[in-house]
Amino acid sequence: MALITCKDVSFSYEGNVAVDGLSFEVNQGDYLCIVGENGSGKSTLMKGLLDLLRPKTGTITMGDGLKQTQIGYLPQQSAAQKDFPASCFEIVISGRLNSRGIMPFYSRIDRMIASAHMDQLGVISLRNKSFRELSGGQQQRVLLARALCATEKLLLLDEPVSGLDPLVTAELYQTIQDLQRDTGITIIMISHDVHAAVEHANHILHLQNKQLFFGPTAEYVETEVGRRFLRKGGDF
Amino acid sequence: METLFELDRIIVEMFDFLFMRRAILVGLLVSLCAALLGVNLVLKRYAMIGTSLSHVGFAAMVIATGIDLAVEREFSHFFVTLPMVVLAAFALLLLSENNKIKGDSAVALVSTSSLAIGIIIVSQTTGLNTDVCGVMFGSILAMTRFDVQLSVVLSISVLTLFVLFYKQLFAVTYDETFAKATGTKVFVYKALLAFLTAVTVVLGMRMMGALLIASLTIFPALSAMRLCKRFLSVVITAAIIAVTCFFVGMVLSYTYNLPPGASVVAVNLTVFVFFSGIALMKGRG
Numbered sequence: 001m002a003l004i005t006c007k008d009v010s011f012s013y014e015g016n017v018a019v020d021g022l023s024f025e026v027n028q029g030d031y032l033c034i035v036g037e038n039g040s041g042k043s044t045l046m047k048g049l050l051d052l053l054r055p056k057t058g059t060i061t062m063g064d065g066l067k068q069t070q071i072g073y074l075p076q077q078s079a080a081q082k083d084f085p086a087s088c089f090e091i092v093i094s095g096r097l098n099s100r101g102i103m104p105f106y107s108r109i110d111r112m113i114a115s116a117h118m119d120q121l122g123v124i125s126l127r128n129k130s131f132r133e134l135s136g137g138q139q140q141r142v143l144l145a146r147a148l149c150a151t152e153k154l155l156l157l158d159e160p161v162s163g164l165d166p167l168v169t170a171e172l173y174q175t176i177q178d179l180q181r182d183t184g185i186t187i188i189m190i191s192h193d194v195h196a197a198v199e200h201a202n203h204i205l206h207l208q209n210k211q212l213f214f215g216p217t218a219e220y221v222e223t224e225v226g227r228r229f230l231r232k233g234g235d236f
Numbered sequence: 237m238e239t240l241f242e243l244d245r246i247i248v249e250m251f252d253f254l255f256m257r258r259a260i261l262v263g264l265l266v267s268l269c270a271a272l273l274g275v276n277l278v279l280k281r282y283a284m285i286g287t288s289l290s291h292v293g294f295a296a297m298v299i300a301t302g303i304d305l306a307v308e309r310e311f312s313h314f315f316v317t318l319p320m321v322v323l324a325a326f327a328l329l330l331l332s333e334n335n336k337i338k339g340d341s342a343v344a345l346v347s348t349s350s351l352a353i354g355i356i357i358v359s360q361t362t363g364l365n366t367d368v369c370g371v372m373f374g375s376i377l378a379m380t381r382f383d384v385q386l387s388v389v390l391s392i393s394v395l396t397l398f399v400l401f402y403k404q405l406f407a408v409t410y411d412e413t414f415a416k417a418t419g420t421k422v423f424v425y426k427a428l429l430a431f432l433t434a435v436t437v438v439l440g441m442r443m444m445g446a447l448l449i450a451s452l453t454i455f456p457a458l459s460a461m462r463l464c465k466r467f468l469s470v471v472i473t474a475a476i477i478a479v480t481c482f483f484v485g486m487v488l489s490y491t492y493n494l495p496p497g498a499s500v501v502a503v504n505l506t507v508f509v510f511f512s513g514i515a516l517m518k519g520r521g
């Protein structure tokens with residue numbers, strides 16, 4: 001059974017349809033990139049997958065025993081405030097909350113897992129630093145470590161590279177790719193950069209307030225819509 | 237005239253009075269609760285809710301005083317004020333939740349309306365006597381033995397709940413969307429925060445005054461944030477600041493015969509200015 005199955009799903013805000021006609025499947029170990037222009041409904045779909053937004057129609061089914069508390073998430077723009085006083089470790093370990101549940105404090109194992117993920121993403125040396133004093137790229141890595149703390153199965157990333165310079169962007173894409181290869185974690189990523197998407201992902205979902213394409217990357221680059229989008233650059 | 241030069245004698249003398257011992261015990265516990273919750277309130281932009289609750293508390297207290305007159309004394313104000321303020325806390329939370337833009341104004345409306353209701357009741361019953369001034373600006377004389385016991389039990393419960401749910405409160409304060417997306421019942425913990433704040437406001441209101449209690453939640457957190465960069469250190473520093481400021485404020489109040497609530501707030505203000513100065517100098521250096 002697929003990890004996530006969407007069937008004829010649509011979302012709307014106050015009666016206005018944001019995106020509809022979504023039907024796709026995500027399997028264990030997939031790396032799916034969601035592409036599309038601004039306002040095409042990418043973040044909306046992700047909110048739906050996270051159960052922050054109810055579908056207007058259709059059904060989203062989680063398979064393979066995937067629970068809501070087993071999803072890691074990297075938001076497009078962190079809802080957190082810029083000047084929040086918190087150390088990187090405090091932020092990363094807060095990703096362990098869902099597995100710790102009602103038990104008070106974090107266990108030694110939680111601390112070890114948080115440190116391990118910070119190490120994996122190359123930010124262990126920033127452990128005790130204040131989050132607000134980091135560069136944009138470092139901040140994204142810390143938030144990615146937090147997302148990893150929350151999941152072993154499924155990572156949802158909403159434009160993880162927005163606002164980063166090309167070098168740092170390439171590094172972060174590489175890190176995500178390594179992560180997927182080494183741990184077999186399923187990744188659903190929203191990206192503006194369609195070239196990076198076809199380079200890294202093995203499935204593409206192209207949205208424009210409806211589903212223009214869903215399928216393997218190899219097929220996408222052969223389709224009319226895929227070629228047109230790639231020619232335009234897709235990099236807005 | 238007494239001066240601070242005889243500090244040790246003054247402190248010993250202070251502790252001779254039963255009402256002082258009670259006031260200091262309760263005040264220290266309430267300051268601690270207020271400072272801890274205050275860090276979350278300030279960072280979650282809920283500081284206004286604390287202020288608003290204290291105004292609701294004023295109305296509730298005036299009503300309680302009215303009931304007092306009717307049933308003739310020996311009646312704890314907590315039984316009226318606590319449920320009313322807790323209810324108001326949930327109502328305010330829902331208001332600021334449902335209507336992101338107008339939530340702010342709604343909170344201000346609740347604030348001023350409760351003040352108005354309180355003032356109307358006062359004018360129709362007792363008039364602006366010393367009791368009412370005590371409610372507004374605080375008084376340390378008002379506590380019965382039962383009040384003290386109840387205050388100690390409640391504030392220790394608040395502290396315990398805060399410590400037990402520290403990590404949830406952090407997660408919800410830092411990034412509500414992430415917490416919700418990963419399956420945390422965000423609303424439950426926001427309600428917990430509102431509830432604990434309501435209890436703290438009611439406990440501290442008698443001594444600090446309805447118009448001043450909210451400052452106990454805001455000042456220590458703001459001062460601590462001037463210097464600390466980690467959440468836990470902000471929390472701990474705020475707690476230390478709050479307890480110290482309360483004690484210093486009480487000594488000043490006793491020595492120079494100042495209103496206790498106002499003295500504590502003035503000391504908090506001084507610390508805030510001092511810490512801001514240090515932060516500025518650090519920023520330049």
Ligand SMILES: Nc1ncnc2c1ncn2[C@@H]1O[C@H](COP(=O)(O)OP(=O)(O)OP(=O)(O)O)[C@@H](O)[C@H]1O
Pocket residue numbers: 013018036037038039040041042043044045076
């Ligand atoms: N909270 C909201 N309330 C009302 N409408 C919204 C809300 N969020 C998004 N929309 C609308 O839904 C549509 C899809 O928005 P969405 O955020 O999903 O786009 P996106 O593909 O993520 O765009 P971007 O690339 O800019 O992030 C847009 O037309 C937007 O105006």
Ligand SMILES: [Mg+2]
Pocket residue numbers: 042043044076158
């Ligand atoms: Mg988006």
